[in-house]
Amino acid sequence: MATSPAETRIRIAATLTCVLAATLTLGACSAQSPGSGTAPADAAVDADSCQRNQDAGTITYISGYGYSASAGQLDVFLAKELGYFDDLCLDVEINASGANGQQLVASGQAQFTALGSASDVMLAAANSKNLTAVATYGTTSPFSIFGNEKLTSLKDLEGGSLGYFINLTPIASAMLDNAGVDVSKVEMVKMTNYDPTVVVREQVDAIVGYASNQPESLKAQDLPFSEFLPADEGVEGTYNVMEVNSRFLSEHREVAADFMRASLKALQYCLDESDACIDTLAKLAEDNNQGAAFPRDQLARTWAVESEWVRTSTGGHPGVQTEAMWKPEYALVEKYGDVKGLPKIAEMMDVDLVADLYDGDELIWPAK
DSSP: OOOOGGGGOHHHHHHHTTTTTSOOEEEOOOSSOTTOOSOOTTOSSOHHHHHHHHHTOEEEEEOTTTTOOOTTTHHHHHHHHTTHHHHTTOEEEEEOSOOOHHHHHHTTSOSEEEESSHHHHHHHHTTOSSEEEEEEEESSOOEEEEEOTTOSSGGGGTTSEEEESSSOOHHHHHHHHHTTOOGGGSEEEEOOOOOTHHHHTTSSSEEEEETTTHHHHHHHTTOOOEEEOGGGGTOOOOEEEEEEEHHHHHHOHHHHHHHHHHHHHHHHHHHHOHHHHHHHHHHHHHHTTOTTTSOHHHHHHHHHHHHHHHHTOTTSSTTOOOHHHHHHHHHHHHHHSOOSSOOOHHHHBOSSTTGGGEETTEEOOOOO
């Protein structure tokens, strides 16, 4: 499977190397065992629905970005901690070790994972037919190009250097193109140092980063820098996508819907109660030996930015996605993604699963 641009999400990549060797799973046992035929007294669903969800077995979610405070990730952690999965009789395990979620989900070793943008889904879909996107959390591209304060425009990169991680994303390529940058005049540097101060110290002139992480760290340190967002160059994109194993979705559609229902309920909690949500996530990271990688102040900065991407999504409701949301990014992947056999958008997403969870503006939470 091709390396996905999702791996360029800077806010976690520097820290995951210390935990890749261990699989940290957070398991939850259902209050009832499969085959019992009755729902727990405190379940939010009737006995038949509870039995259906129990019979699906353990659902494994892969957080490829550790305990990052991002939609499609922190909500899964919180759904587990708040008992929402238990309410729906779902047995959910979370692997937060930074494993390759796309490979594990595509192979059926796990059922759900979150990716950084629709372009990540598209690049994965060109190499796997067993992944379906079921939720898109925003219509703001999360990437940015940040650099030394001397840069007044991206054109100023000509004759200078631009750092990137893993690969140059289609979004970044489009930004440079739209700004009229002659990339042959820009030295491209593959970065291994995730310290954002390298641009302040002029070790490189700029870096393709993630707007909610490295630039926010520079702001917190009150260091001068320049930043260019995709929207500044007329580039549209998407923020975070939840994917599910296609076969699991086909065989257990209602179960998958309930997984998303619980996660979206937790997402709303995190939008409404940000401090409490971040407190819980920071404690989880600490309890699972990732506290140094995901300190509370960093998580709070990240969620302060990314929660606004969720609130301002053109989808209207968290997670609801349409083909139209993906079309601008699809064109960028076709032009800059260097992939063959890119599937049609409709073949990569399910637009109904999450949309059907809403009644008007309200997420439907079942009652027996």
